[in-house]
Amino acid sequence: MTRFGYSGDLISLPMIHALLQNQIEHPFQMIRLKEEDILKKLLNGTLDMGILSPYFYARKQGSIRIVRQFPVINRQPIASILLFFQGNLKTIDRVYWKKNLHAQYEYFLGKLILEEFLGVESDWEIIEQEGEIEDILPEHPVVLLTGEDAFRASDSLEGMIDLTEEWLLKTDLPLVQRLVVVKETFKEKGELEKLQLSMQLGLRRLKDASENYAKSHRRNWDIYFDVLQKVEYGMDSPEVWDSLREVLQYLFFKGEADYYPEMEFLE
Numbered sequence: 001m002t003r004f005g006y007s008g009d010l011i012s013l014p015m016i017h018a019l020l021q022n023q024i025e026h027p028f029q030m031i032r033l034k035e036e037d038i039l040k041k042l043l044n045g046t047l048d049m050g051i052l053s054p055y056f057y058a059r060k061q062g063s064i065r066i067v068r069q070f071p072v073i074n075r076q077p078i079a080s081i082l083l084f085f086q087g088n089l090k091t092i093d094r095v096y097w098k099k100n101l102h103a104q105y106e107y108f109l110g111k112l113i114l115e116e117f118l119g120v121e122s123d124w125e126i127i128e129q130e131g132e133i134e135d136i137l138p139e140h141p142v143v144l145l146t147g148e149d150a151f152r153a154s155d156s157l158e159g160m161i162d163l164t165e166e167w168l169l170k171t172d173l174p175l176v177q178r179l180v181v182v183k184e185t186f187k188e189k190g191e192l193e194k195l196q197l198s199m200q201l202g203l204r205r206l207k208d209a210s211e212n213y214a215k216s217h218r219r220n221w222d223i224y225f226d227v228l229q230k231v232e233y234g235m236d237s238p239e240v241w242d243s244l245r246e247v248l249q250y251l252f253f254k255g256e257a258d259y260y261p262e263m264e265f266l267e
Helices: 013-020 035-044 104-117 147-153 163-171 189-204 206-214 221-229 238-253
Strands: 002-006 028-032 049-052 064-066 072-074 081-085 094-098 123-127 142-146 159-162 175-183 231-233
Touching (some): 002 013, 002 035, 013 028, 013 189, 013 206, 028 189, 035 064, 035 175, 081 104, 081 147, 081 163, 104 142, 104 238, 142 147, 147 221, 159 163, 163 175, 175 238, 189 231, 206 221
Parallel strands (some): 002 028, 002 049, 094 123
Antiparallel strands (some): 072 175, 081 159
């Protein structure tokens, strides 16, 4: 069987929901891991395929191939990186990040967009306070929420900026969210047809995927459904790879990658 690593994040779910639910016959052994472990196992050959954010792809020290047919992008704001602030705020001297180790890519992007696109130079502090954003803001005037924390707060009435929108406006490019990657020696190209079928089924059944995701998370399924409707899957186009190249450059120049992360594709 082909060993397939996935992290369980919302944005990737439509691609693999049919596989996880065994709605089609497939050759994959689905293995849930943290992204950093997916990367390690792809590099040491104990995984064959996986889904990674550009953040972890950039940290590769070895050859991992991108499968062109499966980039995950957004061209609309998707509420994965939200900056909340008190209504009477005059300046931003400190940004508090509600720690979320499952959203390191989103944290990097949030910090990058604030500094490079919006010109906000501030101190950063990690907080681990539980509760809703309405409970956190009184003591923390500016809070960055990422990933699942951001999705859960996206219907809040508090003042906020969707930083994914700032990326779209400033670069005039989509934002690459996830990549399907394979180990260097991957040969089973025929199996990609099953992943393609899974993705097609997942896009037709976003409500099912959203409802299943909501069973183990804190919000109603419609919050997640709204996010997934704004995400695009399988868009192989020059602007997608231009966007990825820009993200990888930022990751390198900001010190998140030891080597310049070249894009390598499965041929």
